[in-house]
Amino acid sequence: MRTMETVFIAMSGGFDSSFAAYLLKKQGYHVVGITFRLLPPSLRDDNNPRACCSIETVHRAQRAAAHLSIPHYVIDLREEFESAVIQPFIDGYQSGDTPNPCVLCNRFIKFSAFAERAFSIGADKIATGHYALVEERSGTHYLLKGTDRSKDQSYFLYPIKPDVLKKIIFPVGHYRKEELKKLAGDLKWDIRSLPESQDICFIPENNYRAFLAPHIQPKPGPIYLTDGTLLGKHGGLHLYTIGQRRGINIPYKEPLYIVDVRPEENSLVVGGKNELGRRIIHAREINILYHTQETVTAKIRYRQKEVPCTYTVHGDSMTVTFAEPISSPAAGQSIVLYHGDIVIGGGIITRNAASKG
RNA sequence: UGGGGUGUCGUCAAGCGGUAAGACACAGGCCUUUGGAGCCUGCAUUCGGAGGUUCGAAUCCUCCCGCCCCAG
Numbered sequence: 001m002r003t004m005e006t007v008f009i010a011m012s013g014g015f016d017s018s019f020a021a022y023l024l025k026k027q028g029y030h031v032v033g034i035t036f037r038l039l040p041p042s043l044r045d046d047n048n049p050r051a052c053c054s055i056e057t058v059h060r061a062q063r064a065a066a067h068l069s070i071p072h073y074v075i076d077l078r079e080e081f082e083s084a085v086i087q088p089f090i091d092g093y094q095s096g097d098t099p100n101p102c103v104l105c106n107r108f109i110k111f112s113a114f115a116e117r118a119f120s121i122g123a124d125k126i127a128t129g130h131y132a133l134v135e136e137r138s139g140t141h142y143l144l145k146g147t148d149r150s151k152d153q154s155y156f157l158y159p160i161k162p163d164v165l166k167k168i169i170f171p172v173g174h175y176r177k178e179e180l181k182k183l184a185g186d187l188k189w190d191i192r193s194l195p196e197s198q199d200i201c202f203i204p205e206n207n208y209r210a211f212l213a214p215h216i217q218p219k220p221g222p223i224y225l226t227d228g229t230l231l232g233k234h235g236g237l238h239l240y241t242i243g244q245r246r247g248i249n250i251p252y253k254e255p256l257y258i259v260d261v262r263p264e265e266n267s268l269v270v271g272g273k274n275e276l277g278r279r280i281i282h283a284r285e286i287n288i289l290y291h292t293q294e295t296v297t298a299k300i301r302y303r304q305k306e307v308p309c310t311y312t313v314h315g316d317s318m319t320v321t322f323a324e325p326i327s328s329p330a331a332g333q334s335i336v337l338y339h340g341d342i343v344i345g346g347g348i349i350t351r352n353a354a355s356k357g
Numbered sequence: 358u359g360g361g362g363u364g365u366c367g368u369c370a371a372g373c374g375g376u377a378a379g380a381c382a383c384a385g386g387c388c389u390u391u392g393g394a395g396c397c398u399g400c401a402u403u404c405g406g407a408g409g410u411u412c413g414a415a416u417c418c419u420c421c422c423g424c425c426c427c428a429g
């Protein structure tokens with residue numbers, strides 16, 4: 001009988017990661033529960049049960065660990081989170097981009113800082129409650145979509161480095177959400193009452209504009225129609241993103257959407273829905289996990305069906321060309337490539353490089 | 358000051374004597390481990406004001422007020 005593997009699982013106190021811990025334990029791993037401290041005191045919100053490190057959240061994770069009779073520790077990643085996620089989030093909006101904090105968190109916190117820490121103190125593997133899969137096929141590890149396509153979170157996971165990928169387990173990735181709920185119903189502890197994590201963990205009530213308010217000085221500017229007509233004014237570029245409809249506050253014969261954000265002149269360009277499509281997208285800071293010559297697809301947001309495309313890599317950037325225009329690619333968001341279920345990789349969409357098509 | 362036009366929801370706009378369409382905007386909700394999108398719901402007891410005619414008026418008449426053109 002081989003030595004029991006030690007798995008450190010990131011526990012948020014929510015349903016998915018708690019159940020993931022349960023599954024690992026059941027599979028015979030030596031499981032250690034870990035909860036992160038991520039927020040500086042100024043952002044701590046002990047009244048928000050979904051906030052990532054409120055007192056209540058930590059307690060919930062501790063209780064879950066106790067139910068499973070596994071050790072539980074809290075590790076402090078506040079500095080890393082502040083410099084790698086929160087500050088870039090603010091800076092991104094300030095500069096007219098639309099950052100994706102979950103992607104940054106996975107890239108720099110969960111599958112970097114936490115992973116390093118875990119491996120340095122005895123973990124063989126790490127695990128999270130993400131709906132995705134890591135599979136080994138003839139010596140190579142692949143990142144795959146979760147079995148439950150409606151919950152698949154592989155989009156957020158593309159930045160994982162290959163050497164870390166092979167040491168990851170996503171225990172809930174094999175299940176459909178309803179299966180998990182059903183299995184959970186048979187357990188002694190009331191795991192189903194645990195909250196579902198969602199929204200940005202450091203932003204209360206999902207109101208990122210309110211979160212940014214104290215950090216960004218509002219800088220009003222003009223709003224133009226695509227033909228150059230001055231239509232109105234905006235209250236600061238950080239309040240808008242490509243493809244946005246609500247909040248533009250301009251009555252017009254048809255709904256208007258943000259077609260372009262121009263930080264150089266602090267202006268916004270709006271147009272009809274049919275003006276949002278782009279066929280060519282450039283991305284930076286790419287991470288490629290898999291190579292193929294076959295037809296690939298890509299998407300530029302979570303919960304979107306992938307669109308056929310081709311891509312060419314140049315160093316750490318790439319150009320993706322879609323067969324059909326894809327709507328509203330925003331600088332700062334991520335584009336992720338797939339070959340069937342397999343995540344090829346992805347990168348961050350760059351400004352002024354999303355071409356018309 | 359003469360002549361003409363016009364005044365209906367925040368904006369645009371139906372209505373033309375029978376008891377206020379619609380679009381955009383806005384608000385709320387749903388969806389959702391990013392933003393955005395999408396979907397659902399709400400949104401003028403009242404038609405510039407005051408009288409009058411009618412069983413009945415935003416719709417007809419009178420006066421007043423406000424805008425917009427043309428002329429001086």
